[in-house]
Amino acid sequence: DAGVIQSPRHEVTEMGQEVTLRCKPISGHNSLFWYRQTMMRGLELLIYFNNNVPIDDSGMPEDRFSAKMPNASFSTLKIQPSEPRDSAVYFCASSPQLAGEYNEQFFGPGTRLTVL
């Protein structure tokens, strides 16, 4: 298995531009998570999906952020318009949903976003 795949690995854009980050979870995993890593706040959960349905988006910082999961093998995180303070590393993670277990999360390599 290739693991969680994220693209692009690096993104540099100018303030005001739209940014789309992509994620392919591990096949067979029911849950998908988007995180943002910053020095000040560590790994913050932005949103997670269970069986393609958004369950909790309370971590999404503003309306400029949106996420979709149109099918079990693909998710996007969009920022529109982007701002310099959105610069961070964005991780996608997936996990199986096994009854009675804590469901280890498997992370992708991340997308480093720089907004100038």
Place this chain on the structure above:
Amino acid sequence: DQQVKQNSPSLSVQEGRISILNCDYTNSMFDYFLWYKKYPAEGPTFLISISSIKDKNEDGRFTVFLNKSAKHLSLHIVPSQPGDSAVYFCAASVFTGTYKYIFGTGTRLKVLA
């Protein structure tokens, strides 16, 4: 409101000695606790976990201790090796339809050869 706190941003330890990484939490509803390890330019990878009904879990050189009354957990690495140099994230898990993790800010461990 940081529910999971790692108050030491960095730690340096000599090779062969013990590394102790600490984590505090505030929510007594957390039912699992996990440690993830992260190398530069990679995603975090799972290291070890502990259920809230236990106070110790050991896996090779890695041991996690849980003190529920103090809402504190720690990760011990013995002996420390240069390859252990990484950022370590503590996470707490709560079930809300699926298991949601709350991560700490991480501790950067440097093991000196």
